[in-house]
Amino acid sequence: MTTTTQDFSVRTTVYAEELEGWGALRIVPLIPREDIDLIFEWVTQPRAKFWGMTENSHEEVLGIYEFLDSLDTHHAFLATLDGEPLALFQTYEPLHDPVGEAYPAREEDIGMHLLLAPATRPIPHFTPRLGTSLIKYMFSLPGKDRIVVEPDSRNAKALRRLEATCFELGPIIQLAEKEAQLGFLTRAGFDEIQQRPAR
Template identity: 90%
Template sequence: MTITAQDFSVRTTVYTEELEGWGSLRIVPLIPSEDIGLVFEWVTQPRAKFWGMTEHTREDVLGIYEFLDSLDTHHAFLVILDGEALALFQTYEPLHDPVGEAYPAREEDIGMHLLLAPATRPIPHFTPRLATSLIKYMFSLPGKDRIVVEPDSRNAKALRRLEATCFELGPIVQLAEKEAQLGFLTRSGFDEVQERSAR
C-alpha cells in the first residue's frame, strides 16, 4: 500500500526549500510503520539492486528501518516535493558505521545514501537539483563539514552523479557487503561550486 500525499502534511520537517519551477521540497523523517509499503515497493524493484534489498521480505525491510530508527547515529528520511514522496534519503555518522573503519573518519563527517523513487513524471535536471538541496541540508547540521558516500563501485550511474555534483572520488574499499567507491565533498568545495554557478 502506497501512502497518500496528505499523509505527509503533518510530518515534522527537518528541511524545506522553495525550488523555482518545482514547488516546495521537504525532508521529513521516515516512520517505518507508516511508510513500509512505500519503502518496500521502492527497495525491492530490480532498479534498486545496488540498495541490496531486492530479495528482502516486507518484514525484513521493516525490521531494518525500525532498527535504524532506534539509533541516534543513523537517520532515514523521505524527500517530498509538493506532497509527493520522490526519494529515500539516509544519513549516518561514519565513526559509528562500518565504513568508518575503511578510511580515516572524523566526527565532522556525515555519510549519506540516496534512493530515487521510480519516476512518475519528468522533472528536468531532477537529480542534480535534488542533490544540491540535500547537500545544503547536511551542511546545515552543526559541526559537519564533509560529506562521505560509498556507492557500489560497479554502480556507474551513481559515480557519474557524484562527479557531476563535484564529489572527489577517493579509494575503492572492501566493505562487508560490497566493494565500495568512496567519495568526499567538503563544505568549502561545495561553497566554491555554488559561487561559480551563481556567476
C-alpha cells in the same frame, strides 16, 4: 514517483526549500510502520539492486528500518515535492558505521545514501537539483564539514552523479556487502561551487 495517500505535511520538517518551477521540497523523518509499504515497493524493484534489498521480505525491510530508527547515529528521511514522496534519503555518522573502519573517519564527517523513487513523470535535471538541496541540509547540521558517500563501485550512474556534483572520488574499499567507491565533498568545496557563476 509513487502515488500515496499518506499526508506528510503533518510531520516535522527538517529541511524545506522552494524549488523554482517545481514546487516545495521538504525532508521529513521516515516512520517505518507508516511508510513500509511505500519503501518496500521502492527497495525491492530491480532498478534498486545496488540498494541491496531486492530479495528482502516485507518484514525484513521493516525490521531494518525499525532498527535504524532506534539509533542516534543513523537517520532515514523521505524527500517530498509538493507532498509527493520522491526519494528515500539516509544519513549516518561514519565513526559509528562499518565504513568508518575503511578510511580515516572524523567526527565532522556525515555519510549519506539516496534512493530515488520510480519516476512516473519526467522532471529535467531534477536529480542534481535534489542533490544540491540534500547537501545544503547536511551542511546545515552543526559540526559537519565533509560528506562521505560509498556507492557500489559497479554503480556507474551513481558515480557519474557524484562527479557531476563535484564530489572527489577516493579509494575503492571492501565492505561486508559490497566493493564500494568512496567519495568526499567538503563544506569549503561546496561553497566554492555555489559561488561559481551559472552557465
